[in-house]
Amino acid sequence: MKPRVAFFDFASCEGCQLQVANLEETLLDVLALVDVASFREVMKEHSDDYDIAFIEGSIARPLDEERLKRIRERAKVLIAFGACAHLGGVQRLGNRWSPEENKRVVYEEADPRDIGDTNPFFEQPRHRAVEEVVPVDCVIPGCPVNRDEFARVLVALLTGKKPSIPNYPVCVECKKKENVCLFTVGKVCMGPVTRAGCGAACPTFGSECEACRGYISHPHEQAQTDVLVKYGLTPDEILSRKTLFTSRYLEGGRPA
Amino acid sequence: MKVLSKHDFHTFVRALIRDSGMEVEGVKAKGGKFAFGPLESTEELRLDYDTTLLPVKKYFLPQYETMMKFDLANPFAMQQPDFPARKILLGVHPYDIVALRQMDSYFLDTETLGAFMKRRKNTLIVGSDVLTVSSKAFFGCMGTGEVHSGYDLFLTDLGERVAVELGTEEGARLLRYAANLREATPVDVQKVKALRSASAATAMRGLKVKPQGWHDLLGKNFDSPVWKEQADKCLACGSCTLVCPTCFCYDVQDDINLDLRTGERGRTWDGCLLRQFTQVGSGEIFREDIVDRYRHRFHRKGEYLPDRLGFVACVGCGRCALQCIADTADPVQMLNKLFDASPHLVEESVMDPHTVRTNLREIASSEEILPLHLPQPGTVTRVERMTDRETLFTIEMESEMPLGHQPGQFVEVSLFGTGEAPISVCSAPGAIAFELLVRRVGDVTTRLHALKAGDLVGIRGPFGRGFDITALGGKNLVFIGGGLGIAPMRSLVNHVLGHRADFGEVSILYGCKEPRELLFREEVAGWAKRGDIRHKKTVDRCPQDTPWDGEVGVVTKLIPQVPFDPSDVTAIVVGPPIMYRFVLAELLKLGVSEHRIIVSLERRMKCGVGTCGHCQMHGVYVCQEGPVFNYTEIKDLPEAFT
Numbered sequence: 001m002k003p004r005v006a007f008f009d010f011a012s013c014e015g016c017q018l019q020v021a022n023l024e025e026t027l028l029d030v031l032a033l034v035d036v037a038s039f040r041e042v043m044k045e046h047s048d049d050y051d052i053a054f055i056e057g058s059i060a061r062p063l064d065e066e067r068l069k070r071i072r073e074r075a076k077v078l079i080a081f082g083a084c085a086h087l088g089g090v091q092r093l094g095n096r097w098s099p100e101e102n103k104r105v106v107y108e109e110a111d112p113r114d115i116g117d118t119n120p121f122f123e124q125p126r127h128r129a130v131e132e133v134v135p136v137d138c139v140i141p142g143c144p145v146n147r148d149e150f151a152r153v154l155v156a157l158l159t160g161k162k163p164s165i166p167n168y169p170v171c172v173e174c175k176k177k178e179n180v181c182l183f184t185v186g187k188v189c190m191g192p193v194t195r196a197g198c199g200a201a202c203p204t205f206g207s208e209c210e211a212c213r214g215y216i217s218h219p220h221e222q223a224q225t226d227v228l229v230k231y232g233l234t235p236d237e238i239l240s241r242k243t244l245f246t247s248r249y250l251e252g253g254r255p256a
Numbered sequence: 257m258k259v260l261s262k263h264d265f266h267t268f269v270r271a272l273i274r275d276s277g278m279e280v281e282g283v284k285a286k287g288g289k290f291a292f293g294p295l296e297s298t299e300e301l302r303l304d305y306d307t308t309l310l311p312v313k314k315y316f317l318p319q320y321e322t323m324m325k326f327d328l329a330n331p332f333a334m335q336q337p338d339f340p341a342r343k344i345l346l347g348v349h350p351y352d353i354v355a356l357r358q359m360d361s362y363f364l365d366t367e368t369l370g371a372f373m374k375r376r377k378n379t380l381i382v383g384s385d386v387l388t389v390s391s392k393a394f395f396g397c398m399g400t401g402e403v404h405s406g407y408d409l410f411l412t413d414l415g416e417r418v419a420v421e422l423g424t425e426e427g428a429r430l431l432r433y434a435a436n437l438r439e440a441t442p443v444d445v446q447k448v449k450a451l452r453s454a455s456a457a458t459a460m461r462g463l464k465v466k467p468q469g470w471h472d473l474l475g476k477n478f479d480s481p482v483w484k485e486q487a488d489k490c491l492a493c494g495s496c497t498l499v500c501p502t503c504f505c506y507d508v509q510d511d512i513n514l515d516l517r518t519g520e521r522g523r524t525w526d527g528c529l530l531r532q533f534t535q536v537g538s539g540e541i542f543r544e545d546i547v548d549r550y551r552h553r554f555h556r557k558g559e560y561l562p563d564r565l566g567f568v569a570c571v572g573c574g575r576c577a578l579q580c581i582a583d584t585a586d587p588v589q590m591l592n593k594l595f596d597a598s599p600h601l602v603e604e605s606v607m608d609p610h611t612v613r614t615n616l617r618e619i620a621s622s623e624e625i626l627p628l629h630l631p632q633p634g635t636v637t638r639v640e641r642m643t644d645r646e647t648l649f650t651i652e653m654e655s656e657m658p659l660g661h662q663p664g665q666f667v668e669v670s671l672f673g674t675g676e677a678p679i680s681v682c683s684a685p686g687a688i689a690f691e692l693l694v695r696r697v698g699d700v701t702t703r704l705h706a707l708k709a710g711d712l713v714g715i716r717g718p719f720g721r722g723f724d725i726t727a728l729g730g731k732n733l734v735f736i737g738g739g740l741g742i743a744p745m746r747s748l749v750n751h752v753l754g755h756r757a758d759f760g761e762v763s764i765l766y767g768c769k770e771p772r773e774l775l776f777r778e779e780v781a782g783w784a785k786r787g788d789i790r791h792k793k794t795v796d797r798c799p800q801d802t803p804w805d806g807e808v809g810v811v812t813k814l815i816p817q818v819p820f821d822p823s824d825v826t827a828i829v830v831g832p833p834i835m836y837r838f839v840l841a842e843l844l845k846l847g848v849s850e851h852r853i854i855v856s857l858e859r860r861m862k863c864g865v866g867t868c869g870h871c872q873m874h875g876v877y878v879c880q881e882g883p884v885f886n887y888t889e890i891k892d893l894p895e896a897f898t
Contacts (some may be wrong), residue, residue: 007619029515151514152511159512161699167532171498175495176319180288183581184285184289191493193491194492205289245267
C-alpha cells in the first residue's frame with residue numbers, strides 16, 4: 001500500500017504547495033509513489049487518514065496550535081515545509097513589536113469597533129515555527145521550497161533513509177556554478193551563512209540571497225556582520241537582512 | 257616559435273571550432289569576469305582576460321560527476337558513464353598549466369581515478385600568456401608565470417600577431433587548421449620575452465617568503481596567534497578551496513531516483529574549510545574550530561603536499577584572494593603576517609617548488625587503470641546481533657577468495673543508493689570469509705543492520721596499513737581496547753591467539769561503558785579461561801542488578817592489574833579519542849617507551865585511496881598511512897588525539 005501524504009497550510013502564501021503542484025514532468029512519478037489524502041491547492045477531497053504530513057506556514061493563533069497538534073497525533077512523519085514552517089516566515093518580523101503596536105500600525109485607520117479586542121480576525125499573534133509547537137521529523141527549508149529537494153526528501157522517507165539537507169553555505173553552490181560573486185559587483189548577500197540546497201537560485205540570477213533557508217548549523221555570524229559593515233551597510237540595513245527570514249535566530253532560536 | 261597574423265589566428269580558431277571534430281572551450285566574458293566555456297565563435301575568445309572564476313580543474317574533476325548508475329535490483333551490473341568527446345582548452349594561463357600538472361601528480365601517481373585520466377588524455381591544452389594581471393595575482397613570485405611544458409600549443413597575443421609555440425605532436429597537428437603560419441622573427445621572440453617578464457614583474461604583490469621557504473615558515477609557526485587573528489575573519493564558506501586550482505577534495509554521494517528502482521553514485525567538490533568535512537558517522541568532527549580548518553588549508557599547500565609530492569600547491573593565481581569577501585584567504589597576506597610576527601631566517605628547501613615528475617605519456621592507457629571506486633560483490637553469510645547498536649556480519653566475496661587483509665585494515669562497505677562506510681575488519685586474516693562489526697550510527701550502518709544472510713553488499717579494499725604481524729612476532733603484548741575499538745583489535749588478537757607460540761606474554765584489557773555494551777561476549781569469556789594469556793575487563797558503570805564479573809571503572813584502572821615489564825612490552829591501544837589521552841599518559845608514566853605503543857585512529861575515510869582528502873590529519877592520510885600508527889609517528893601531531 002502506498003503511503004498517504006497530506007499538505008496543510010497555516011500562516012503562509014501556500015506557495016510551497018504550489019511548488020509541488022508545479023512539479024510538472026515529475027508529478028506523475030510522485031503520484032506513483034504516494035496517495036494524496038489532502039492537498040488544498042489541487043483537490044477538493046480531504047481525508048484525515050494520512051502517514052506523512054507536510055506542514056506549510058507559521059503557527060500563530062491558539063486554534064492553529066490545536067489543529068497542528070491534531071495533525072501531529074495522526075501523522076507518522078511530520079515535515080516542516082518551507083520557510084514559514086521552518087523559521088516562522090517573513091511574518092515573524094512582527095514578533096519584534098507588541099501585538100498592540102502591530103495592530104495599531106496595521107489597522108490605524110480602521111474603526112476601533114470593527115477591530116476590537118474580541119474580534120479574533122484582527123489578533124496579532126506571535127508567529128512560531130512548527131518545531132516550536134510540535135516535534136518535527138524533518139525540515140524542507142526555503143521560500144519557496146526547492147522542488148528537487150522535495151523529491152529527494154520524499155525518496156529518502158520512502159526508502160528509509162534519514163532525509164538530509166545540505167549543511168554548507170550557499171557560497172558553495174555559487175562557486176560550483178561559477179557565478180560571479182555578488183559582493184564583487186557592488187551587491188551584498190547572506191549566502192556565506194545561509195544553508196545551501198537551493199542551487200544558489202537567487203545569486204545565479206543576480207539577486208542577493210536573503211537567507212530564506214535559514215543559517216547553516218554553525219554560521220560565523222560575527223564574520224558575516226563584519227563583512228556587511230565592510231561593504232557599507234548601516235546597522236539598520238544589517239538588522240533588516242538578519243531579520244527578513246531569520247528573526248527566529250535573533251529571538252535566540254537555533255533551528256535545525 | 258611561429259606566428260600568425262591576427263586575422264589568420266581568428267581563421268584558425270574558427271576552423272578548430274568548425275572542423276576539428278573536438279569541442280573547443282575557451283575563455284569568455286561572464287558578468288564582468290571571465291570563465292572557460294564552449295566557444296561558439298572566435299570573437300568570443302578573450303585572450304586578454306586576467307583570470308577565470310574557476311580554474312580548468314572543472315574539466316577534469318567536474319563540480320558534479322556521475323560515477324556509476326545502478327538498478328537497485330541488480331546493482332553490480334552498474335553502468336559507468338560515457339566520457340565526452342575530445343576537447344581543446346583554449347587560453348590556459350601558465351599558472352593554471354602548472355596547477356594541472358600538479359593535479360596529474362596527485363591523481364595519476366596514485367592511479368586511482370580512471371575518469372580523471374580519461375579526461376586528461378582526451379583534452380588538448382592550448383596555453384596563453386597573461387596579458388592582464390589580476391589585482392591579486394602573485395604568480396611572479398611563485399615562478400609560475402612561464403611554462404616550458406604541460407601544453408600542446410602555447411599562444412602569445414602580440415596585438416597584430418599571435419605567437420604560437422609547439423608543445424606536443426598533437427598540438428602540432430592542430431596547426432593543420434592554420435593558414436599562413438610563419439616562423440617568428442627575432443623581434444616577435446623579443447616581444448614575447450618582454451611581455452612575459454612584464455607580467456611576472458607585475459604579479460609580485462610583495463610576498464616576503466619565497467615558495468621554497470613556505471615549508472619552513474609554516475612548519476615553525478603552527479601555533480602562531482596570527483592564525484586565530486586571520487581565522488576570526490573567516491566565514492568558513494569554502495570559496496577559497498572551491499576556486500583553487502590545486503584543491504582537489506571531493507565528496508561522494510548516492511541518490512535514488514523517483515522511480516525508487518534506479519539510482520546513481522556521484523562525486524562533487526568538497527572543501528576542508530567546511531565544518532562537516534571531517535565529520536565521521538558517529539558525529540565527531542576532527543577540525544571543529546574555524547582556525548583549525550583555516551590553518552589546514554595553508555599547511556596542506558605549503559607543507560603537507562610539498563612533503564608528499566615535492567611541490568608547493570599554490571601557483572599564485574590569486575583566485576582565493578579575489579573571491580574571499582572577508583579578505584582573509586589571501587596567501588600573500590597570511591604568509592607575510594606570519595613572517596612579520598616571527599621574523600626569523602626562513603630556511604629554503606632545495607626543491608623546485610613546482611617540479612612535477614608525473615609524465616602523462618608514460619601512464620598506462622586508461623583501460624588498464626582499475627577503477628578503484630567500483631565495489632566488488634560480497635555475500636552476507638551470517639548476521640549476529642551483538643548489542644542494541646552493534647551487529648556482526650560475516651561476508652564472503654563473490655570471487656570466493658579471501659579478502660587478503662592485514663589485521664587492523666578496513667574496507668569500504670557499499671550499499672547502493674545509500675552510500676559507503678569505512679568499517680574495520682574484525683576477523684583474523686586467512687579465512688575465505690571475513691567479519692565486520694558494525695555500529696548503527698548513520699544511513700549506511702542503519703541499512704546494514706537490516707541485512708540478512710544471503711544479501712549482497714559492495715566491498716572495496718582492504719585499505720590502509722594494518723598491524724605489522726611480523727614485527728610483533730616474539731614480543732610481549734598488552735592489548736588495551738575501549739568500546740568499539742575492540743573490533744579492529746580483535747583481528748590482531750585472534751591472529752595472535754591462533755599463532756600463540758609466535759608471541760611472548762599476552763594480556764588483553766577491555767573496557768566498555770556498561771555490561772550490556774560488551775562485545776564478543778563469548779570470546780571474551782573464553783579469554784578469561786585461557787591459561788596462556790591474562791585478561792581483565794571493566795565497565796565505566798554497572799547498573800544495579802546487572803550480572804557482571806569484571807571490574808567497574810575506566811580501562812586505565814586495569815593496567816596495574818596485569819604484571820608486565822614496561823621495558824619489554826608492546827602496547828596495542830584502540831579506542832575512542834578520550835581513552836587515548838588517559839591510557840597513553842598511563843603507559844608512558846609506567847615507562848613504556850613511545851615506539852612500543854601502537855594505536856589505530858578513526859577518521860572520515862571516504863575514498864580509502866588517498867584522494868578525497870577527508871581523513872587527512874596534518875600531512876598524514878589516515879586511510880593510507882594508517883589507521884594503525886606507531887605512537888612515535890603521530891605523537892607530535894596536534895590533531896592526532898583531539
